Structure formats: C-alpha cells, structure tokens
Amino acid sequence: MADVGPIDKLYTDAWYRKILEVSQRQSWRKAEFTKTPWKMFLTGVPLEEIIPFLKYLGKGFRLPKAEEWRKLLEYSKELKNLKRELIACLEAFENLPAPPVLFWIEKGLYPLVEEGLLEMIETEKSPSKDEVICIGKAWQGLWPNTFSPESIKIIDFVLLPKAVGFRVVKEV
Amino acid sequence: MSQRILDLKVNLNYTVPVIFVIEAVEEHWQKIYELSNDIISSLLGRVNELYFLGNSRSYPIVLPQDFIEQSPAWFNENKNRVSLLNPVFEEIEKKKFKGMIVVFCSKEPCDLEDWLESEILERTLFVMLSDEDFPLKYNLNYVEGIKGATYILSKIENPPEQAWIEAKGFVPLCYEIKQGGKAEIKFQDGKFLFSIIPEGERLEIHLKVISDDFPVLYLKRRKGQIESNEIKEELPWFKDPTWEEIPEDLKPIVEAGITKSNYKCNQCGEEHSYRVLICPEGGTVLKGIPMNSCVLFTKEKYFALSEWYALPLRHNQRVITRDGDLYEWRNGNWIYLRKVDIYEKVDDEVWALFHRI
Numbered sequence: 001m002a003d004v005g006p007i008d009k010l011y012t013d014a015w016y017r018k019i020l021e022v023s024q025r026q027s028w029r030k031a032e033f034t035k036t037p038w039k040m041f042l043t044g045v046p047l048e049e050i051i052p053f054l055k056y057l058g059k060g061f062r063l064p065k066a067e068e069w070r071k072l073l074e075y076s077k078e079l080k081n082l083k084r085e086l087i088a089c090l091e092a093f094e095n096l097p098a099p100p101v102l103f104w105i106e107k108g109l110y111p112l113v114e115e116g117l118l119e120m121i122e123t124e125k126s127p128s129k130d131e132v133i134c135i136g137k138a139w140q141g142l143w144p145n146t147f148s149p150e151s152i153k154i155i156d157f158v159l160l161p162k163a164v165g166f167r168v169v170k171e172v
Numbered sequence: 173m174s175q176r177i178l179d180l181k182v183n184l185n186y187t188v189p190v191i192f193v194i195e196a197v198e199e200h201w202q203k204i205y206e207l208s209n210d211i212i213s214s215l216l217g218r219v220n221e222l223y224f225l226g227n228s229r230s231y232p233i234v235l236p237q238d239f240i241e242q243s244p245a246w247f248n249e250n251k252n253r254v255s256l257l258n259p260v261f262e263e264i265e266k267k268k269f270k271g272m273i274v275v276f277c278s279k280e281p282c283d284l285e286d287w288l289e290s291e292i293l294e295r296t297l298f299v300m301l302s303d304e305d306f307p308l309k310y311n312l313n314y315v316e317g318i319k320g321a322t323y324i325l326s327k328i329e330n331p332p333e334q335a336w337i338e339a340k341g342f343v344p345l346c347y348e349i350k351q352g353g354k355a356e357i358k359f360q361d362g363k364f365l366f367s368i369i370p371e372g373e374r375l376e377i378h379l380k381v382i383s384d385d386f387p388v389l390y391l392k393r394r395k396g397q398i399e400s401n402e403i404k405e406e407l408p409w410f411k412d413p414t415w416e417e418i419p420e421d422l423k424p425i426v427e428a429g430i431t432k433s434n435y436k437c438n439q440c441g442e443e444h445s446y447r448v449l450i451c452p453e454g455g456t457v458l459k460g461i462p463m464n465s466c467v468l469f470t471k472e473k474y475f476a477l478s479e480w481y482a483l484p485l486r487h488n489q490r491v492i493t494r495d496g497d498l499y500e501w502r503n504g505n506w507i508y509l510r511k512v513d514i515y516e517k518v519d520d521e522v523w524a525l526f527h528r529i
Contacts, residue, residue: 005227005253012252013197013226016282027285 341384362505429515496526
C-alpha cells in the first residue's frame with residue numbers, strides 16, 4: 001500500500017503490529033531460510049483484510065483456486081529441475097527477487113508447495129465464522145502435521161493463525 | 173604507464189546535508205513539527221528532503237517555509253502508516269545520499285532489524301518521542317526528543333576528521349589551500365598522500381599534480397564510512413616554473429659544482445671545493461639564491477622549489493621535492509631513491525642542490 005497508505009483501520013501501524021504479535025517478523029538478513037522459513041512470511045491476516053489488498057493490486061489479482069494450486073504442485077518438480085534456467089531468467093531482470101526466494105530456488109525448494117504454509121484459496125464454499133479454507137502443507141517445524149498438500153482443509157483460524165498465509169495470482 | 177600532469181580544483185562542503193524521516197503518528201505530530209521547524213531553521217539549506225516511515229516518496233524542502241506550510245498536509249497523507257524503514261532507506265541508498273538521517277519516532281520501526289550493522293544506520297539519529305526505551309536494546313545513535321532542538325542539533329553534526337587525495341602514480345607538484353585546513357604530504361608504501369586536517373565549513377584547493385589515474389578526494393567523518401568525492405580539472409592555476417638567470421659572479425661557482433672542481437671564492441679570495449657552500453670567513457657563497465629548499469641549475473639558470481612541493485624530471489618518471497628527495501617511478505610505484513647530493517645531476521643538463529641553512 002506504498003502509494004496510498006492505510007485504508008481506514010486496515011494496514012495502519014497499529015494493525016500491522018497486531019499481526020506481528022501472531023506472525024513474528026524476522027529480518028531476512030539474519031533469518032535461517034531453511035530452519036525457520038515461515039518467519040519470512042506474513043501470516044495470520046484474516047481473509048476480509050486480504051481482499052482490499054488484492055483490490056489495491058489491481059484488476060485480475062486474486063487468491064488461487066484449488067485446481068490452479070494443484071497444477072503448481074504438479075509442475076513444481078519440473079520447476080526444481082529448471083532451477084538454473086530460472087535463476088538465469090531472473091538475473092536478466094534489474095529487480096531480482098528478495099534473497100530468500102533465490103535461496104529457495106537454489107536449494108530446489110521453490111515454489112514452496114510440497115511444504116510451506118497453509119494457503120487460503122478462492123472457493124465458492126463459505127466457511128463458518130473463524131474458519132478458513134486452505135490448501136497446502138505446513139512446515140513441520142511450524143505445525144507438526146500429516147497433511148497431503150493437495151487436499152483442501154478447513155482450518156480454525158483462531159487456533160492456528162500463524163500457519164495460514166496467502167499467495168496471489170494474476171489472471172492473464 | 174601514462175603519467176600526466178593535471179590541474180585540479182577541489183571544492184567540497186564539509187557540512188553534511190540532512191534528511192528527515194517522520195513516523196506519522198497523531199499523538200506526537202505537534203512535537204515533531206516544532207522540533208523539525210527549529211532544526212530546519214538552524215540548519216539553513218541543509219534539510220532538503222523529508223520522508224515518512226513506510227513511504228518511499230520524498231517531500232522536497234526548498235525553503236524552511238515549505239515545511240511550515242506544507243508539512244501538515246504531507247502528514248495527513250501519511251497518517252498511521254506502518255513504521256517501516258525499508259521503503260525510505262532503500263530510496264536513500266538508491267540516491268547515494270551520504271549525509272545524516274534523522275528519524276523521529278515513538279516506537280521501534282518494525283523492520284529496524286533489517287538495517288542493524290548497516291552503514292546507513294551509523295549515519296542515522298533516532299529522535300525518540302515517547303518514554304519507550306526501544307533503541308536501548310540496540311547500539312543506535314539516539315536522542316530523546318524532550319531534550320530539545322539545540323541538543324538534537326549537536327548530535328546531528330558529523331564533522332570531518334580527515335581528508336586526503338590519492339591516486340595511482342599521484343604526486344602533488346604544487347598546491348594552494350584557499351580555505352578548509354592544513355595540508356601535509358606523506359609518502360608511504362610507494363604512494364604519495366595529500367593529507368588535509370579539516371577546518372571551517374568548506375575545502376577549496378588548487379593543485380597541480382602528476383598522476384596515472386584521476387585523483388580522488390576521500391573524506392572521513394566522525395560517523396559513517398569513508399566518502400569518496402570527485403575532483404574537477406581546471407585551467408592551470410599555477411604559472412609554469414620560472415627559471416632565473418644565474419648572476420654573473422656566481423656562474424663560476426655553479427660551474428665548479430657541475431664539474432665537481434674548485435672555485436675561487438668571491439668573498440675571501442681563496443679556493444674552495446665545490447662542496448663548500450658557506451665561506452669560513454663570510455656567509456653563503458651563492459648569495460641571492462634561496463637555499464632553504466632544493467635548487468635546480470642548468471649552466472645558465474636556476475629554479476628554487478620553494479613554492480613547489482616537487483618538480484617532475486625525466487619525462488615525469490622521476491620527481492624531486494623541495495626537500496631534495498628524489499623518487500623514481502618503477503613497476504607502478506614511486507620508489508624513494510635518496511636525498512640529492514650536492515650538485516647531483518638529476519636530468520639532462522640539470523643539477524640539483526639542497527642545503528638547509
């Protein structure tokens with residue numbers, strides 16, 4: 001929200017500090033990308049607070065649908081094999097992604113679908129209050145689990161906000 | 173190797189520019205406004221930009237009036253933004269800003285950890301607006317806002333401690349410091365260093381040098397990394413060395429020096445060795461020729477290096493200083509050869525004499 005600033009009570013300093021109480025921030029300059037990778041991500045933001053952000057990003061930006069996310073999982077093995085080409089491609093751009101992203105690509109962990117966060121998805125189902133519909137598999141260190149990444153889960157957001165994040169897709 | 177002679181002008185402002193960064197929090201705005209206003213008025217022309225935490229947009233301050241009139245509207249645009257240093261510091265780094273940064277805040281910026289141990293943080297002063305003791309957990313420059321503008325101003329200053337000019341193959345030939353300190357020339361590790369002890373607010377020097385690379389002016393301040401500053405070329409500021417005619421009565425003495433023979437003293441009438449520069453019965457034998465610095469002779473003329481630090485010889489492959497020290501350019505370094513001997517031949521048809529009375 002760099003150019004417009006806070007929207008009412010959303011995205012203010014007080015709002016962000018409340019989120020940080022759940023999703024502790026760690027500087028990427030000091031973070032251990034493989035040991036506690038979840039500290040690199042913003043988690044614990046309720047869906048209703050993500051939607052204005054997606055609108056701010058512009059037309060076509062939204063959360064992924066389950067079948068799109070599963071496609072990414074399907075292609076992730078190929079992406080891992082293409083890591084050299086991917087890095088070469090990214091290096092051609094002036095603005096490289098943040099160092100953690102490059103690190104994960106180099107380590108063959110990108111796009112963080114086999115293990116990562118529980119990710120909110122766009123769905124027609126409406127979850128009950130305090131619940132969110134997610135896909136993916138949380139890092140074991142973040143929350144021990146036996147989830148299979150591709151299955152849809154209904155998560156109690158009040159109990160487990162720090163494991164719930166989101167990924168943005170853009171329709172083209 | 174392309175040793176060339178350059179005429180240079182150094183023009184540097186010792187005072188540092190300042191950028192303000194403000195946490196747009198309503199509760200403390202009045203205090204920030206008052207402090208900023210006082211500081212901007214005191215540092216006339218040095219606070220040219222203002223940022224708000226969390227926003228990479230720069231708000232220009234051309235005149236103190238800009239802050240007084242426009243900052244309330246700028247504040248409203250940014251009210252309650254997340255306190256992030258990243259958007260501001262990244263922008264400042266892009267601009268290669270080397271001055272001081274003053275951050276007015278009531279809480280620790282959320283991403284302060286990202287900048288710990290960074291060079292930019294060494295030049296950042298946090299003005300704390302609340303009783304929270306956040307900066308104390310890190311080793312930061314900070315001051316409590318309650319101490320007032322005068323105290324904050326004393327913390328903003330970042331005085332220069334040392335300046336120096338260097339480059340590959342660099343030798344200062346002559347210089348004039350118009351203002352800004354005293355110079356000292358050092359020779360170490362095959363390099364000449366033109367060192368300046370800063371004084372006042374501006375540094376202004378005219379220089380004639382020999383150099384392989386274009387020289388750079390380095391500046392070390394009390395805080396932050398060493399700054400490198402460009403030096404500009406200028407039209408020759410110094411006249412070419414003026415060789416004076418040797419007075420007729422001294423020519424036999426100089427000739428004896430050149431041929432390493434005796435001469436008849438024009439004071440006592442006795443014969444002296446060419447090495448005798450002061451007659452036992454009189455004074456200096458080369459009357460009228462300055463003798464406290466190195467003097468170069470041809471058979472007809474002389475040149476005293478009193479106003480020059482050094483003079484190039486042998487197509488700039490050698491230099492001789494006013495103290496009679498000879499240096500030679502070998503394998504990318506200046507090598508000290510020796511103190512010049514009496515009437516030592518130093519170039520084609522040029523002899524040198526150094527005698528301190």
